Every structure is written in C-alpha cells, then in structure tokens.
Amino acid sequence: MKIFAISILLAPPSGATSMLSSASDLSSFSFFQRGSIEEFMTFFAKTVSERTQQGQRQSVQENNYIAHVYNRGGAEQLCAVIICDQEYPVRPAFSLLSKLLDDFISKVQTSSYSNPSSISFPDIQNYLQKYQDPTQADTIMRVQQELDETKIVLHKTIESVLQRGEKLDSLVDRSNALSAQSKMFYKQAKKQNSCCSIM
Amino acid sequence: MASIQDRTHEFKTCVESIRTRSAVGNRGTEAKQRLLQNGRASPKSEFSRMASAIGKDISSTTLKLNKLGQLAKRKTLFDDRPVEISELTFIVKQDIASINKQIAQLQAHAKQQEAKNASTSAEGKLLEEHNKNIIMMLQSKLAETSMTFKDVLEVRTQNMKESKSRTEQFMYTASSAANHPPSMLYRGTPDPMGDGSPTKAFDPKGKSRASQNGDVLALDLDAAEEGVGSSNGGAFMQMQLVEQQDSYIQQRSTAIESIESTIAELGQIFQQLAHMVAEQGERVQRIDADTQDIADNVRMGHNELLKYWGRISNDRWLMLKIFGVLIVFFLLFILVS
Numbered sequence: 001m002k003i004f005a006i007s008i009l010l011a012p013p014s015g016a017t018s019m020l021s022s023a024s025d026l027s028s029f030s031f032f033q034r035g036s037i038e039e040f041m042t043f044f045a046k047t048v049s050e051r052t053q054q055g056q057r058q059s060v061q062e063n064n065y066i067a068h069v070y071n072r073g074g075a076e077q078l079c080a081v082i083i084c085d086q087e088y089p090v091r092p093a094f095s096l097l098s099k100l101l102d103d104f105i106s107k108v109q110t111s112s113y114s115n116p117s118s119i120s121f122p123d124i125q126n127y128l129q130k131y132q133d134p135t136q137a138d139t140i141m142r143v144q145q146e147l148d149e150t151k152i153v154l155h156k157t158i159e160s161v162l163q164r165g166e167k168l169d170s171l172v173d174r175s176n177a178l179s180a181q182s183k184m185f186y187k188q189a190k191k192q193n194s195c196c197s198i199m
Numbered sequence: 200m201a202s203i204q205d206r207t208h209e210f211k212t213c214v215e216s217i218r219t220r221s222a223v224g225n226r227g228t229e230a231k232q233r234l235l236q237n238g239r240a241s242p243k244s245e246f247s248r249m250a251s252a253i254g255k256d257i258s259s260t261t262l263k264l265n266k267l268g269q270l271a272k273r274k275t276l277f278d279d280r281p282v283e284i285s286e287l288t289f290i291v292k293q294d295i296a297s298i299n300k301q302i303a304q305l306q307a308h309a310k311q312q313e314a315k316n317a318s319t320s321a322e323g324k325l326l327e328e329h330n331k332n333i334i335m336m337l338q339s340k341l342a343e344t345s346m347t348f349k350d351v352l353e354v355r356t357q358n359m360k361e362s363k364s365r366t367e368q369f370m371y372t373a374s375s376a377a378n379h380p381p382s383m384l385y386r387g388t389p390d391p392m393g394d395g396s397p398t399k400a401f402d403p404k405g406k407s408r409a410s411q412n413g414d415v416l417a418l419d420l421d422a423a424e425e426g427v428g429s430s431n432g433g434a435f436m437q438m439q440l441v442e443q444q445d446s447y448i449q450q451r452s453t454a455i456e457s458i459e460s461t462i463a464e465l466g467q468i469f470q471q472l473a474h475m476v477a478e479q480g481e482r483v484q485r486i487d488a489d490t491q492d493i494a495d496n497v498r499m500g501h502n503e504l505l506k507y508w509g510r511i512s513n514d515r516w517l518m519l520k521i522f523g524v525l526i527v528f529f530l531l532f533i534l535v536s
Contacts, residue, residue, distance in 0.1 A: 057447050091450040140454050147461045154468045161475050168482045175489035182496035189503035193510075 002028065003084045004065065005041040006096075006128050008104055008121075010113050011049045011071055011079035019046065020078070020116050021104065023124040025132070045081040052079065057094055061086075070097040076110055092138035096131050100124065246308060250333050253301050257340050260294040263287060264347055271355040284355070295345055302337050309334060 007022030024041060026034045044067055048060045054073025059066055066086055071079040080097040103123060112118050131137045135145050267287045270280065309330045 091447065091454060094447050095451075140451070140458065144454070144458055144461065147458065147465065151461065151465055151468070154465065154472065158468065158472055158475070161472060161479070165475065165479050165482075168479055168486070171486050172482055172489070175486045175493065179489045179492045179496070182493045182500065186496045186500035186503070189500040189507070193503050193507050 001085065001087045001089075001132075001134065003082060003088065003128055003132055004037075005045070005081075005083045006100065006124055007042070007045045007081050008100065008124070009045060009049045009079045009081065010077060010116075011052075011054075011073075012077045013054060013073075015050060017046050017049050017079070018116055020108075020113060020119055021121040021124050023128045025128055041083055044083060049079040049081055057097075059090060068093040068097065070094055070101070072098075072101050076105055076113070078104065080104075089134055089141075092131070092134040092141055095138060095140075096127065096134075100127055103127075246305070246312070246330055246333075249301065249305050249308065250337065253298060253305065253337050254340075256294065256298050256301070257337070257344060260291060260298065260344055261347075263291050263294070264344060264351065267291060268347070268351045268354070271351050271358065273358075288352070291348060295341065295348065298341055298344075302334065302341060305337070306334050 003025060005022060005024035005026075008020045009017045010020055011017045019042060022042070022045070024038060026037055029037055044060075044062065044065070048058065048067050048069045049071060052058050052069045052071040054071050054077070056069075056071055058069045060069065061067075064085060065083050066088070067081055067083045068090065069079065069081050073079075078101055080101050082093050082097055084093065104121060107123070108119055108121055135141045267284065270284050270287065309327075312330070313327055
C-alpha cells in the first residue's frame with residue numbers, strides 16, 4: 001500500500017491546469033527511472049484533473065497506478081490528485097484529498113496561485129509520509145482498528161474470567177470440605193473432654 | 200415664426216412644481232429623484248421598481264417550475280426527456296439564486312433608505328413599513344417556489360428509481376441501471392445517441408471519464424451500450440459518474456456504520472463480562488463464609504484440646520500420687536495375705 005505522489009493543481013474550467021504544489025515518494029523505483037516517473041506523475045495528475053468536472057471525485061487506473069482525483073472547484077478552483085498503487089483503500093484516499101485541500105486553502109493565499117513557484121506548502125510532504133499507513137492516519141480507519149484491538153482484548157479477558165470462575169468453583173468445594181472436617185475435629189475434641197472423667 | 204413658441208420656461212416651471220410635489224411624498228428617495236431627468240412625476244422609487252422586477256421574475260420562475268413539474272410527473276419508460284428536464288432544472292435553480300440575490304439587494308437598499316431617512320413623519324414611517332412588508336412577501340413567495348422546486352425534484356428522483364427498477368425487470372443487462380439518468384450533472388449537450396450508434400461519435404472526454412470508473416473495462420461499457428441499444432447511452436456515463444460520487448459517500452457511511460456496530464458489540468461484551476464477574480462474586484462470598492467457619496471450628500477445637508491438656512497436666516501429679524497410694528495398698532494387701 002503505497003502512495004506515490006500527491007499534488008494540488010489549479011483547475012479552472014477553461015482547461016489550463018497548473019500545478020501548485022506536489023510531493024512524491026519514488027523510493028521504490030530505481031534511481032535512473034525516477035526522473036521519467038516523476039514526469040509521468042505530473043502529466044497524469046494534470047490530465048485527470050483536467051478531465052474531472054468541478055465538485056467531482058474520480059478514480060482513474062493506469063497500469064499499476066490509480067489516481068484519485070477530487071476537483072473541488074469552488075472559489076479557488078483547486079483540484080487535488082493522489083497517485084497510489086492498487087491496494088490503497090479508496091475512501092481514505094478521498095478523505096485525505098479533502099483534508100489536504102482544506103489545509104492548503106487555509107495556509108496559502110489565493111493571490112499566490114498565479115505564481116506557482118512562490119507557493120511553499122511543506123505540509124504536503126508530511127501528509128504524504130503520514131498517509132503511507134492509512135490505518136493510522138485516517139481517523140475512521142484508526143478508530144476501527146482500535147475498536148478491533150479492544151474487541152480482541154475483551155475476548156481474552158472473558159476467557160480469563162471463565163478460567164477464574166472454574167478456579168473459584170474448585171475453591172468453593174475445597175473450603176466446603178475443609179469446613180466439614182474442622183467441624184468434626186471440634187466435635188471430637190469436645191467429646192474427648194467430656195468423656196474423660198478420670199479425676 | 201410665431202408658430203414656433205419657446206415654451207421652455209413653462210416646461211421648467213412645470214418640472215419644478217412636480218419635483219416639489221413628489222419630493223414631499225418621497226423624502227427618502229430624494230437622491231434617486233435626481234435621476235428622473237425628464238421630470239416624469241411618477242413617484243416610482245427605485246425600491247418599487249426593483250420589487251416589481253423581482254415579482255415578475257418570481258412569476259416567470261413559477262411558470263417554469265410548473266412546466267418542470269409536469270415533465271417530472273411523466274412516468275413513461277422510454278419517452279423521458281432528460282435534456283429538457285435538466286436544462287429546466289438548471290434554469291430554475293439559477294433563477295431562484297438570482298431572485299435571492301435581488302431580494303438581498305432590495306433589503307440592503309431598504310436598510311440604506313432607513314438609515315438615510317431620519318424622518319419622524321408618519322409618511323416616512325409608513326413608507327418604511329410598506330417596504331419591509333413588500334420584502335417579506337417577496338421572500339415568502341421565493342420560499343414557496345423553492346419548496347415546490349424541492350418537491351418536484353423529489354418526485355423526479357422517485358420516478359427515476361421506479362423506472363430503474365422496471366427496466367431492471369425488463370432488460371437483463373449488467374448495466375441496466377443506466378437507462379434513466381439523473382439530470383443534475385448533464386451539461387445539456389445534445390443527445391448523440393439518437394440513432395442508437397455506439398459512442399464513437401461522442402466526445403472523447405465523456406468516454407474516457409466513464410471508462411475510468413472503478414470498473415476499468417471500456418469493453419464492458421461498449422457491450423452494455425450495444426446490448427441496451429437505447430438512446431440513453433450518453434446518459435449512461437453520467438449515471439456512472441453520479442455513482443462514483445455516491446459511492447464515496449456511501450463507503451464513508453458504511454465505514455461509520457461498521458464502527459457503530461463494533462461499538463455496540465463491544466458494549467454487549469462488556470455487559471457479559473460484568474454479569475460473569477457478578478456471578479463469580481457470589482461464589483467468592485460463599486468461599487469467604489466457609490473459611491470463617493473453618494477458622495472458628497479450628498479455634499474452638501484447639502481450645503478444647505488446650506483444656507484437656509491443661510487438665511491432664513494438672514492432674515497427673517495427683518493421679519501419680521493416688522496411683523502410688525493404691526499400688527502401696529495393693530502390695531500391702533498381698534504381703535499381708
């Protein structure tokens with residue numbers, strides 16, 4: 001489950017998209033391939049964001065890569081693309097995109113959209129790193145995972161409680177027997193006292 | 200030359216008199232009166248002009264909405280006209296939005312007038328109230344129209360669902376869900392599927408978009424369209440798009456539902472746990488009572504033994520003496536006899 005690249009683009013409906021910010025993790029490819037793959041990612045991101053209408057989400061597959069696109073449109077006409085492999089779960093990908101866009105809009109002013117090189121948004125790299133493991137980063141998945149772990153812990157707890165019950169049962173029996181025996185002991189002792197009348 | 204009279208002076212006095220007359224009645228719109236260059240005495244203030252414009256817009260929108268409602272009510276399976284319906288919906292939506300804006304402008308204007316108008320005259324106050332009432336009426340009319348619009352949309356989606364289920368019964372293809380598209384996203388391009396030909400002539404954007412759906416196979420799309428062969432192949436793609444939109448939201452909701460059910464399960468497990476522990480608590484109490492009894496019994500037995508031992512240890516000396524005396528007596532008895 002890997003994310004290869006995340007990018008944010010300015011996608012006005014007239015068609016000319018421009019890349020505002022992007023981050024990529026190409027460590028799984030050999031050093032010589034990285035340049036061309038990076039170009040491919042940029043081209044892929046631009047193409048799919050051009051082909052997506054405003055306010056729409058889409059997933060495009062290309063050989064091994066799937067690009068999830070969310071074209072938010074709105075006043076800023078932003079579009080976010082994430083390129084990942086086929087195993088990456090779809091829903092957290094889209095929620096990542098929404099979160100990323102919200103963050104971007106709050107941190108970068110709209111005036112700098114026309115000058116992409118001036119935009120510095122280092123958080124995008126953090127997002128990329130963090131979301132490599134979606135079960136930790138995505139809230140819903142994390143909650144689900146923790147709940148599952150809790151369920152396992154509870155099952156173990158119930159098993160140990162059952163064992164405790166069995167042990168308690170045996171303890172009850174043994175204490176019953178002991179109590180009877182001590183009663184006998186007391187009676188014997190008493191009898192001995194009363195019977196010995198040798199003065 | 201006498202036929203051409205110069206009546207400018209008269210004209211000017213007329214204008215002045217009418218101006219003063221209308222200025223008394225419309226003190227709040229004095230600034231706007233300067234715009235009435237030709238001296239038209241109509242006291243139509245900017246406000247009433249805007250209000251009447253809005254009223255006209257509202258009535259026209261209502262007409263369009265009625266037409267839309269009629270179209271939406273039609274329940275025929277094949278004669279559905281998605282283009283018209285979607286165009287109409289779009290237009291109506293835009294109209295409602297613009298009317299909204301106009302009403303907001305009107306309200307701002309009225310507030311402006313109110314602020315400017317520091318008059319305490321009864322007329323001025325009546326005017327303000329009148330303006331406010333007009334604004335409220337317009338707003339309520341707009342609200343009515345939007346409610347009707349919403350109802351029409353609901354009826355439309357219901358009909359779509361019904362027709363979808365009916366087509367599923369009749370047409371046994373994998374993509375039979377596509378026969379009746381939602382009209383919201385359709386951008387009003389003319390339906391290229393009128394002659395039933397596959398989408399080669401369709402604009403490539405739509406085609407690529409559809410094939411990028413999660414299903415991947417463009418072949419699937421082609422086969423389905425040829426199988427269906429209806430005029431709604433273009434619309435089929437949009438249905439996929441909407442499904443894509445819906446599916447994200449649906450996935451989210453299913454994920455959250457599963458979390459909810461997990462939490463409920465956990466709650467149940469906790470309850471079971473508590474029950475078992477309570478049951479075991481009762482056993483522990485029994486054990487506790489038993490051990491108390493044991494302790495008591497053992498203690499008392501111990502006491503008895505102590506008493507016995509005490510008695511014996513005290514009496515032994517005496518007993519030895521008694522025995523000794525008895526033995527001496529015995530010996531004496533035997534010796535004597």
